[in-house]
Amino acid sequence: MSSFSYKQTVPSDWVDYNGHMNDAEYNRAFSLATDAFIDYIGLDEKGREQFQYTVFTLETHTCYLKEMHEGAGFDMSARVLDFDAKRIHLFLEMHNAEGEVVATIEEMLMGINQNEGRPAPLPEEVAANVKAAFDSTSDREQPKQVGRTIGIRRK
Template identity: 75%
Template sequence: MESSFSYKQTVPSEWVDYNGHMNDAEYNRAFSLATDAFIDHIGLDAKGREQYQYTIFTLETHTCYLKEMHEGKEFEVVARVFDYDAKRIHLFLTMYNADGEVVSTLEEMLMGMDQDEGRPAPFPDLVAEKVEAEYKVNAGEDTPKQVGRTIGIRRK
């Protein structure tokens, strides 16, 4: 997956659980930190939020855990704008280990919010342009198999 955005970190000891690998909540913390960094990347860092009186809320997430991560191991999260409209971003994040293997994915729906009105609103123009540019980076690529998954027990 190509991306102009990347978030890198190492698994801290406090993220490791009694099974000896990164706890499920910590995968979500890592994705949340990466999402915050992505939001900064598209122009809604602290300065942008203040300038536009605009922010992003998370509406829904879905995490898939594919491989274990252990203490001290490096990982990278890349983001793909899977879809978007005037005020929403369907974002797909992929976490890779140092060997380039996919270890986890997170699919989420984000909503742009006017802070003065306290309600959804279209992205500021410069942010909208950045979102569109991020979408175009991966437009036309195959859909990752984790996109759009539902939870359920398949019966035969």
């Protein structure tokens, strides 16, 4: 498997009254990239139909690090931080044209049997792709945004 990448440009309707990409649009971009990642691991339209299987998002945490403006290109990388039979702990980074990380999202995804509408183990072929994605980055240091909580720090 080649490494995952998702590329996009900030459209004008993603820009808010502050002149930069709106927070909801970062999440839209991450959602589109997550869908592309799900396709990448073998659950594209054909895979979903073949396996009668899909993936739901259970939880997300987004960090906004730098502004993006209309027309700016970006690319996203994805990293499987952990997985089990039914779940994928996924981390995506959005990079600007200079290669700087401008936003991140941490997600927990759950595999769903479409016939039963319930959580179910990943199909073998998909699980193997998830493991390969995990193995390709498992030796890297954990990103500092992983596992963060929201709160006001008190001195």
